Amino acid sequence: xxxxxxxNLLRETLGERDxxxxxPGFERRVLAQALADQTQRLTVRGRRWLLAxxxxxxxxxxxxxxxxxxxxxxxxxxxxxxxLSFGLTxxxxxxxxxxxxx
Amino acid sequence: xxxxxPATDADLVSAFVERGDDAAFTELVARHKxxxxxxxxxxxxxxxxxxxxxxxxxxxxxxxxxLKDFRGDSAVGSWLYRITWNLAVDLKQRARYRRPHLDxxxxxxxxxxxxxxxxxxxxxxVMECVDELPDLYRSVIHLHYWMGCGIEEIAAYLTAPSxxxxxxxxxxxxxxxxxxxxxxxxxx
Numbered sequence: 001x002x003x004x005x006x007x008n009l010l011r012e013t014l015g016e017r018d019x020x021x022x023x024p025g026f027e028r029r030v031l032a033q034a035l036a037d038q039t040q041r042l043t044v045r046g047r048r049w050l051l052a053x054x055x056x057x058x059x060x061x062x063x064x065x066x067x068x069x070x071x072x073x074x075x076x077x078x079x080x081x082x083x084l085s086f087g088l089t090x091x092x093x094x095x096x097x098x099x100x101x102x
Numbered sequence: 103x104x105x106x107x108p109a110t111d112a113d114l115v116s117a118f119v120e121r122g123d124d125a126a127f128t129e130l131v132a133r134h135k136x137x138x139x140x141x142x143x144x145x146x147x148x149x150x151x152x153x154x155x156x157x158x159x160x161x162x163x164x165x166x167x168x169l170k171d172f173r174g175d176s177a178v179g180s181w182l183y184r185i186t187w188n189l190a191v192d193l194k195q196r197a198r199y200r201r202p203h204l205d206x207x208x209x210x211x212x213x214x215x216x217x218x219x220x221x222x223x224x225x226x227x228v229m230e231c232v233d234e235l236p237d238l239y240r241s242v243i244h245l246h247y248w249m250g251c252g253i254e255e256i257a258a259y260l261t262a263p264s265x266x267x268x269x270x271x272x273x274x275x276x277x278x279x280x281x282x283x284x285x286x287x288x289x290x
Contacts, residue, residue, distance in 0.1 A: 001279045001288060009282075010275070013228040014247040020151040022139050022158065027131035030159055031124055034166035 046098040053088070053095050060084045111178040119170050127169075131162050134179055138162075138186045140251065141259050144244035145190035147233050150197060157189045180261045191237050224287060231281040239274035246271060 001009075060081060067077040109117070109126070111133070117126035138161050142154035164185055172181060217225075232243055238260075245251040245259065253271075257264045282288070 001282070003275070006275045006279055009228060010243065010247040010278075013225045014232070014244065015250070017148070017248055019249050020139070020143055020154070022135055022155060026135055026155075026158075027128045030131050030162045030166075031128050033159065034127075034163050035124075037163060038166075 042098065046095075049091075049095050049098045053091055056084060056088055056091075060088060112174065115169055115172060115174070115178060119172075127166060130165075130178065134182050135162070137179065137259065138182055140245065140249050141183055141186045141241070142190045144241040144249065145187065145237055146194055146197070147240065147244065148229060150194075153193060153197070154190070157186065157193060160189060161185050176261070179258065183259050183261065194237065227285050227287060228278075228282065231278055231285065234281060235274060235277060238270060239277060242267060242270045243274050243278070 063077045063081050063084070066073050067081070109129070111130065114126040114130045117123040118130070135158060139154055139158045142157040142161075143151055146154050146157075161182055165182060172178070232240060235243065242256055242260075245256045246253075251259075253264045253267050257267045260267065260270075262270075
């Protein structure tokens with residue numbers, strides 16, 4: 001088949017088909033979906049933060065109780081408790097921000 | 103940048119990444135949406151326009167998440183077209199698995215008036231043969247003959263020189279010719 005014939009065949013077959021176009025308002029829909037997905041991701045991150053914070057708080061509580069009941073544990077509990085308490089204090093505002101989806 | 107000069111893509115990206123400017127992102131989508139959609143349709147082919155629209159949306163959703171990681175080594179458009187290509191080729195392979203042959207309805211044009219049954223049958227065979235071409239060749243054929251894109255425009259989509267696109271088109275036509283000959287369509 002000659003080049004011209006093939007060109008004509010393709011133009012006849014494909015060139016007469018409607019060219020599909022996106023519906024109007026596409027960019028607004030994409031932005032709305034992107035923002036919704038972002039909020040969802042933040043909420044998931046907030047839940048993970050809450051879980052980590054909860055585990056740390058439980059560990060700190062167990063250590064405090066253990067230290068009171070068994071004073072012999074103090075030399076081991078204090079080095080762990082100090083950074084844990086520090087982390088819990090600093091992490092609280094960040095946790096609240098994540099849970100609010102900020 | 104003055105008031106007379108429209109913002110470049112790079113300006114829009116930095117406005118979105120640095121200031122969280124959603125309007126800048128919307129403008130980026132508005133600029134590239136038709137090109138991304140055309141590229142997706144060219145890979146997926148006739149009858150899968152709805153899937154092409156879904157891919158177009160997915161491309162921009164990914165861009166929204168990952169623009170902060172975009173290093174600017176290439177143009178924003180090229181980056182978007184690469185994502186489009188990967189998503190569309192992946193979907194096309196899955197679509198082939200689900201539906202080995204295109205149905206006749208998706209191949210026929212809306213207005214068949216003035217077409218003889220022989221011509222309609224020939225068009226159906228041509229469409230099927232185009233659909234069987236490798237992804238790259240099918241895409242350039244669709245972009246050039248269906249969507250009326252020029253060589254330069256296709257070169258931008260494929261991030262390839264114009265001479266390479268011409269070569270792809272030539273080879274695609276040759277392959278198509280062989281397939282059409284196998285289906286009994288030869289020079290009359």
